[in-house]
Amino acid sequence: MEEQIIEIRSELTLLKAKYTTSHSAVQAKLRELQRLEQERSVLLNSEQTGLDSDQLWDIASAAGTGSSSREFQPLLITQLQNLQIVRGRYESLKQETSSLESMIAELTANAKNYGSNAKQLLRLQRDVTLKRELYDELVERYEMAELTGSLGIFEQNKRVKVIDLPYTPSSSTNLPAIVFAILGVIAGIALGVGTAIFLELFDTTIRRRQQLEDAKLPVITAIPKISI
Missing domain, CATH: 4.10.280 (MYOD Basic-Helix-Loop-Helix Domain, subunit B)
Structure with missing residues (x-):
């Protein structure tokens, strides 16, 4: 049907080139074209x-x-x-x-699950960082231990040297005990005298009338000495 429509349209174009639209041949082709187009539309719209x-x-x-x-x-x-x-x-x-x-x-x-996954990821990253730092520290200690062990084996005979042989002294090197006793007595006397002088200098107690007169202070009363 489409081939027929195409053929009729081509013939109609040729007829329009020769005749006017009111010519009988042109009108016949137009009617035939309209009929075929209506049939095609009916076929397309029909329910199958x-x-x-x-x-x-x-x-x-x-x-x-x-x-x-x-x-x-x-x-x-x-x-x-x-x-x-x-x-x-x-x-x-x-x-x-x-x-x-x-x-x-x-x-x-x-x-x-993004929130829990993010928290777990941060925790794992922190654990990885700590484990990596611990691993680096252990590797450094291991290398240092290997180096120290190698030096110890290499210099084992050179690290300890005997300079002088030990000997037994013929006499005591300490002073006699009497010297320490005399020094102790002298030190005790000096300490006592110094303490007495210090207390006397800083003592502000008034015990005698002469001290008031020397300070030019009036004597209000005096307590007589009572003899029993």
Whole structure:
């Protein structure tokens, strides 16, 4: 049918080039073109319920070979091809939609667990840092121990040397005990005298009348000495 429409349109173009639109031949071609277009629109708008693509292909093939079946109108081959293309796109979009929905669900679950995962990641990073510092320190100690052990084995005979042999002294090196006793007595006397002088100098107690007179202070009364 589409080939007929294309052929009629080409003939109509040639006729319009020769004649006016009111010419009978042009009008006949226009009526034929309108009829075919109406038939095509009816075919496109007709409902073919309960048929899959294979059945539609069978119907189109039967219509193309001149089948006498009157139950279904013949469909255009291009429309069937478009139908299959659209159906394939629909299936692919359906699969993509399902995969996107699963991805959205997974991302939603990951977003909910983001806080706990972030805390766990920070804790693991801190543990890794501490373990790495501890490992570096242990490696440094191990290398130092190996170096010290190597030096100890190499210089074992040279680290300790005997300069002079020990000997027993012939006499005591300490002073006699009498000397320490005399020094102790002298030190005690000096300490006592110094303490007495210190207390006397800093003592402000008034014990005699002469001290008041020397200070030019009046004597109010005096307590006589009582003899028993």
